[in-house]
Amino acid sequence: MNARRMRASLRGWGGVGAMAVVCALAAVFALLLPRTQPGGADGPTGGRGVAQGDQARAEACEKPEERSLAPSSGDLDGAAVQKIRKRGKLVVGVDQNSLGWGYRDPNSASNGSASNGSGSKDSASNGSDLKGFDIDLARAIAKDILGDETQIIFRAVPTDQRIPKIQEGKVDMVVRTMTIDCDRLKLVSFSSPYFQTGQQVLAPKGSGITGYDDGSLAGKRVCSAKGSTALEHLEADKADGTLPASTNIRTTVPNQLDCLVRLQLGEVDAVVTDGALAASQAAQDPTVQVVGEPFTDEFYGVAMKKDGADDLIRRVNQILEDYRKNGWQTSYDDHLKKYLGASSGPPEVAYK
Structure with a gap:
């Protein structure tokens, strides 16, 4: 240079x-x-x-999902865990718009009474109207640390605000389909992985789009969420020529679900997002489908502060050790099986 x-x-x-x-x-x-x-x-x-x-x-950083701290069952609890206990509430950043992961039950009496997309307002009481795989995990963490899964404050956090909300101390952690990757590890810490997925393409049926790396996105408008790994891959692949030069990736949105709305309005031709999210979105709209194979290998983790939260990271990793054996499969069957099919179980885990 x-x-x-x-x-x-x-x-x-x-x-x-x-x-x-x-x-x-x-x-x-x-x-x-x-x-x-x-x-x-x-x-x-x-x-x-x-x-x-x-x-x-x-x-x-070849395997960022293997760089979390070893678990601790409580003997190493320090300031971060004690702060939560003193407050008496666990504050968790979540999604409220992703079917199967974090969403509001339309049949709940409290639905619509709380948190907005900006994350500026807490969910009503313990967010009893919130459902999903990520929500179940957040409640399991609250139950272990505080002895009561209802002692939790859910804050709706847009995709592009997940890291800022952690860094600003607005939440203790984010449990929101958040991929562990090398760039993010410079800004926040992650638990060990609790789910494995990969990036895929969501497109209208009959569009002629058949996948990510087969050239069918040439000349197409593609939407992704700001701050997402989907956008990272799109930008990198556009720069090195993996993606056709004519592919338009300029449309980005704060929340991933907004891409589905853009697709429905005809403002974009395709969406790139995690396959696990794409499948749940296809379930909401029968006119779209997931096409092609996953073109990345990604793992979701619980995100926490980079500095001063080692005891909390270790505690969450111990909770996950137990949750993978007792709770993970039940939650998957309740919330995700209908969209993703049968599961082979949680991902294997290694620590640094």
């Missing part, structure tokens, strides 16, 4: 003289390097050292 910048800056210098200066500078740097870098070409800032450092960083 530095060499390219230097060559660009030389265009106005005028030929041979400029190149002579560059050569002289290069010679000086070559003489200085052995003395200023004890490791020579293999030192920490030069030659293979740089390549090895970059490679080490990449390898360190």
Whole structure:
């Protein structure tokens, strides 16, 4: 990169003289390097050292779902867990618009009485009208830490506000179909994974769109949610040519469900999102379908603060150890089986 910048800056210098200066500078740097870098070409800032450092960083995050802390059953409870106990409530960021995951029961008497999409208002009491796989898990965490699953405050958090709400301390954790990935691990911490999925395409039936990497998205308008891994993949694949250059990915929305609305209105031609979410959206609208195979391998985790919450992360991981054995399958059958089919069970877990 530095060499390219230097060559660009030389265009106005005028030929041979400029190149002579560059050569002289290069010679000086070559003489200085052995003395200023004890490791020579293999030192920490030069030659293979740089390549090895970059490679080490990449390898360190090859499997982000395996980088959570080992579980603790309570003997290591610290300030983060005690803060929740002192408050007497667990505050959890969730979705209220994803069928099967976090949604409001239309038959509930309290439906519509609380939290809005911005997450600025708490759900009524313990959010008894909220249902879903993520909601069941959040209640299990509250029951373990506080002894009562109703001692919980649900805050509806848009897709693009999940990380900010954690960083601002507005919630203790987010349980909202949130993929564990390397970039997010720089900003928040995650539990071990509790669900496995992959990115897929949602498109109208008869649209001719058949998948992500088969060229059928050429010339199409594709919607994704801001702050989602779907958008990350779309941008990266558009940049490196994996996605056709004619694919329009400019339409982004705060909440993933808004993409389905855009699709229904004819404002976009397809949606890219987690296959688990796409399936539940297809169940809500019989005119659309999930097409193609998953083109990523992703894991959902419970997101928490990056600093000062190690005891809470460990405690949640212990809760998940127990929940995978007793609770996970029942919740899956209740909320997701009708959309996703039979399950092979929760993902296997490894810790750093």
